[in-house]
Amino acid sequence: MTEPRNGTNTTQAVQGLENVDSSVRLRAALAVGTTPDPLFIDKLIERCAIEPEFYVREMLTWALTRHPSSMTVPQLIDELRSERTQARSQALHTLSKIGDRQAWPAMTRALLTDPDDEVARSAWRAAVVLVPEGAEPTLAGVLSTQFGRGSRETQLSLSRALIALGEVIMPTLRAAMTDLDPHVRAHAIATERLLGDPDAGFEFAIEEAKRVVALGRTGVQG
Template structure:
């Protein structure tokens, strides 16, 4: 099959015209050519075709093309975040996660509670890629989510921030809701050593929490900090005389 770029019929760049060809291989070839051009003037049309593209590989190549003109890409993607089509919102957030422009944080953050779970998860992922610490309190406010996918997404996003997230997450260990306290401990467990060393005192306090799930989560988090002498000392003491059998067992296995 001949995959040479077709001649333009409307005065457009031939590579741009190729993006409407019925053969996905021709569209892919056109996308690669456009990436080499990196012309921001073409971004609006490329973005329009990205939202319509059916082939996953061509979509990913078009996403790469747009990242070559980051300012134009950010503008086009941000404009689609209120599109009623969840698939377009998802693709726009995917593009924003690739560009990772700190200037897009405000618009991305609006979608961490998107009614479509995949869109909300992609928004959280985009924030993790951008790594602007200003969104940490916003994410910490959502600790304690009961839906497992949402909970895991928040855990993964906050853990990507590492040390900058630790003070705010550790403060949530004092929250009145046990679900929030246990989730905060889970996040600190994922962050691990050495970034979460400073949370050792707060986690130690949670070993005496009224709720068994919080005690368990705090113990598991401390297990990830055993290179830190205070955490190791806490686990050693817990392994000897803690009243919770699960805490004692994990502490013994950790030291």
């Protein structure tokens, strides 16, 4: 990697990103974001893939958002092909924070259905930020294939992503609410409840949905 041109302080900041002390890494990421230089980008993305501390990763993402999206987005898209799950997840998270829709074509079905829950959740959040007008129903259709997946936390992430798309998801929800899989039906019903009442807790909505499924009713009108 070519060293940044802004002198000793910025060179030390880049070196600080690899320090064993997480507080030093945090300060280094802050310094890099405070004084952006395109030559930092490679190092920031490289560190995102391996940084163990959440709050440091968040600062690395912030530092990347301080650089031109025309330079960061193509490199982050490249990172989506990494075999390292954290690299894919953090790149998706950063793309969602940058919000540049040139990244939309990279939101592939493979990422939206990634076997790693954290990668998939990051992809869902990024996709609803980046989706262009008119593509929401197609995105909802792909997301609906993940109903019933994973832990409550993962299910809530999916519901939130779908709800962020708005009323356009209703045809997809209605189809899922009659699925043969009871887990899919319950998750879809809970999502429909939350869409109608955003203040309702997910735990309450999912338990209510389970009761509805057990009774053989979905509330779908013919």
